[in-house]
Amino acid sequence: MLENHLHLIARAPELSNVLKSIKSYTARQIVDLLEQRGADVVLRQLKAGHKTQSTYQVWQEGSHPEQIQDDEMMWQKLEYTHNNPVARGYVDDPLHWRYSSARNYARQPGLVEVVTDWT
Secondary structure, three states: OOOOOOOOOOOOOOHHHHHHHHHHHHHHHHHHHHHHOOOHHHHHHOEOOOOOOOOEOOOOOOOOOOOOOOHHHHHHHHHHHHHHHHHOOOOOOHHHOOOOOHHHHOOOOOOOOOOOOOO
C-alpha cells in the first residue's frame, strides 16, 4: 500500500469545499498520468474499496482539520510540517524538500506563493 502524507495550513471561505475540490482535481490528474504511463502496479495499489464511487482512491477518506488557536500553535504546526520530510527520511534538511514552504520562510524561492507574514 502506498502511503504519503500531505500537511496543509490554509484559510479560505468554505475551506472544506475547497479541500474537496483540490482532492478531486489532483486525484483525477494523478490517475490520468498513471494510466498514460501504464503504471499498472501503482494503479492496482490505488484500487478503491467498496465504499467509494471511484475505481481508484488516491486520497484517504476524510481529513483531520485543526483550527489554529494562536501564534504559538501556528509555529508548532509549521515546524511539524516543515520537519516531516526530514523525519520520514526523504531529505536531511527541510529546505531541501522542494514542495515545502520551509524555503519561503527562509526567504528562498519556493514552488508556489506562500503567505509568510501572518502574524
